[in-house]
Amino acid sequence: MNALCRQIRKDILVASRTSGHGHIPTSFSIVEMLYATYACMKHDPGNPAWDKRDIFILSKGHGALGFYCVLARLGYFPVEDTRAFGAYLSKYGCHPDRRKVAGVEASTGSLGHGIGLAVGMALAFNLAGSSRRVFTLIGDGEANEGSTWEAVMVAANLRLANLTILIDFNNSQVRSLPIANPAERLAAFGCRVREADGHDVDALKAAISAPADTVRAVVARTVKGYGCRTLEQNIFEWHRKSPDAAQLEQLLGELEAQSVNA
Amino acid sequence: MRRQFKDTVTALAAEDPNVVVILGDISHYLFAGFQERFPKRFFNMGICENALISITAGLSAQGFHPFVHTIAPFITERSFEQIKLDMCYNEFGGNVVSCGASFDYAWDGATHHAYTDLAILRMLPGMEVVQPGSRKEVDTLLRSQYRNGKPTYFKLSDHPHNLDIEVEFGKGVVVKEGSGGVTVVTAGPLLANVIEGCKDLPVNLLYFPTIKPMDTELVGRFRGTRLLVIHDGFGLREAVNEVPGLTTFYHGIPDQFCVWYGTVHDIRRELGLDPAGIRHAVGALLAHR
Numbered sequence: 001m002n003a004l005c006r007q008i009r010k011d012i013l014v015a016s017r018t019s020g021h022g023h024i025p026t027s028f029s030i031v032e033m034l035y036a037t038y039a040c041m042k043h044d045p046g047n048p049a050w051d052k053r054d055i056f057i058l059s060k061g062h063g064a065l066g067f068y069c070v071l072a073r074l075g076y077f078p079v080e081d082t083r084a085f086g087a088y089l090s091k092y093g094c095h096p097d098r099r100k101v102a103g104v105e106a107s108t109g110s111l112g113h114g115i116g117l118a119v120g121m122a123l124a125f126n127l128a129g130s131s132r133r134v135f136t137l138i139g140d141g142e143a144n145e146g147s148t149w150e151a152v153m154v155a156a157n158l159r160l161a162n163l164t165i166l167i168d169f170n171n172s173q174v175r176s177l178p179i180a181n182p183a184e185r186l187a188a189f190g191c192r193v194r195e196a197d198g199h200d201v202d203a204l205k206a207a208i209s210a211p212a213d214t215v216r217a218v219v220a221r222t223v224k225g226y227g228c229r230t231l232e233q234n235i236f237e238w239h240r241k242s243p244d245a246a247q248l249e250q251l252l253g254e255l256e257a258q259s260v261n262a
Numbered sequence: 263m264r265r266q267f268k269d270t271v272t273a274l275a276a277e278d279p280n281v282v283v284i285l286g287d288i289s290h291y292l293f294a295g296f297q298e299r300f301p302k303r304f305f306n307m308g309i310c311e312n313a314l315i316s317i318t319a320g321l322s323a324q325g326f327h328p329f330v331h332t333i334a335p336f337i338t339e340r341s342f343e344q345i346k347l348d349m350c351y352n353e354f355g356g357n358v359v360s361c362g363a364s365f366d367y368a369w370d371g372a373t374h375h376a377y378t379d380l381a382i383l384r385m386l387p388g389m390e391v392v393q394p395g396s397r398k399e400v401d402t403l404l405r406s407q408y409r410n411g412k413p414t415y416f417k418l419s420d421h422p423h424n425l426d427i428e429v430e431f432g433k434g435v436v437v438k439e440g441s442g443g444v445t446v447v448t449a450g451p452l453l454a455n456v457i458e459g460c461k462d463l464p465v466n467l468l469y470f471p472t473i474k475p476m477d478t479e480l481v482g483r484f485r486g487t488r489l490l491v492i493h494d495g496f497g498l499r500e501a502v503n504e505v506p507g508l509t510t511f512y513h514g515i516p517d518q519f520c521v522w523y524g525t526v527h528d529i530r531r532e533l534g535l536d537p538a539g540i541r542h543a544v545g546a547l548l549a550h551r
Contacts, residue, residue, distance in 0.1 A: 098352060099353065106323075106352055107347070107351055107352050109347075110343060110347055112312070113316055113343075113344065113347055113348055115316075116312070116313045116315070116316020116317055116319075116320065116344070116348065117316050117317075117319055117320040117323065117348055117352070117354070118320065119313070119316070119317050119320060120316060120317035120318060120319060120320015120321045120322075120323070120324075121320040121321075121323060121324050122320075123305075123317065123320070123321060124320065124321045124323070124324035124325070124326055125324065127282065127302060127303065127321075127326065128324070128325075146312070147312040147313055147316070147344070150308075150310035150312055150313035151313045151316065151317070153308065153310065153313075154307055154308060154310060154313050154317060157307075157308070158305075
């Protein structure tokens, strides 16, 4: 596991414990995706409104805690701020609000919206003759929403090569409406699809950076709760759960036992 | 009105490089000239109204002034959540321009009738809701609102009135003043039927091309009268009742689907929104003191 990604997971656990709010497994599944995406983006944590920045939209807004902790470690705000997660008058709601949090480009939460906004922004950059790129991360559960596929169809029809769709393929819909073959479906809809281990930062960077003449889609094979065996084996129990003191120690210990690389 | 929409947007596009048109596979023949002049800013994007709204909001977020256009019930009722969140909550804005107002597509049946749009959209914080009644009003209101960065809904009909009325965004108009203690309130193309129905009746007549923000100051001036809202939709009555202390009545859409076909004139007659039906409703209120 990437050392910083392990630290971000620890941040997520501590913020969840402090705030009493969860969504830990879904946040854990996207840590490397977020980290790799920002590594490939033009952005400036010291100037979030930089007019030449690339855009990232977390379409699966319920991954907000993971998103906040990644933004914090990138330097957008102190990581301690995230511990007010979900609190009254906090900037850090359980779904991200662009008007409150530095680095958040769109307020999301209702599934199937962020990807359409991303298509509109990518189209805007094309019309403006800009080289700015747009990235959006959707969940496989979110791929149940019809509006997701409307947006993909339009983006592919417009051949928006400045748009990259990242799919957190963590099998969250195994108990309702699974999307068994997202790579095939996205290719059938006209995307240039790459698949990658969603917890391998280098593999994700390579997939995100691969040349494409139309919409890129990166299907990241991920594990909900990745890094903590307790979470991985009990994803539904832990969907919105916050750890108590003993559970926090146990989960931090499980993370600590992971071997890390630079 | 659609032709005026095309004419106005084409003129705006000639002077404003940020004007973009998105169609939901409707009015594409009408916009052929626009497409020819501004091919990079014309998109007949498809029959996918949820995505159309989100994409419009995304364009607006990056400084463009997009107009998204398709049939009223599909772009408003189907895409209500996209308008609510992507345009309003995100404060990204965008111009939503519909056709097929109320019973313009009477012959297509209840799936194509559109009379809730004004009512549901006026509930959204930050939303501007406009119902022009004539070609001239379309031109005036589009020009005044299209680039203010706010989400604005324009409800257009293929059956405009041909009255020459000066309008201004956010302002109502006193069409006539009477002495009978009754004030008739209306909006949109129905004004023509209302004027004819109220001909020689001693009523005040108010006209509101803007549903939100409602001109509450003007409504308040008539607080001492009984107000009869006559409208081929919901929303105007609710907007008028923002003003406290009113006595209001409504003559318009019943609590049932309108299951007849024919033309807009047939449906209006069925609902008592033709001049004779309106005259009957106004006369009844005048008689009942």
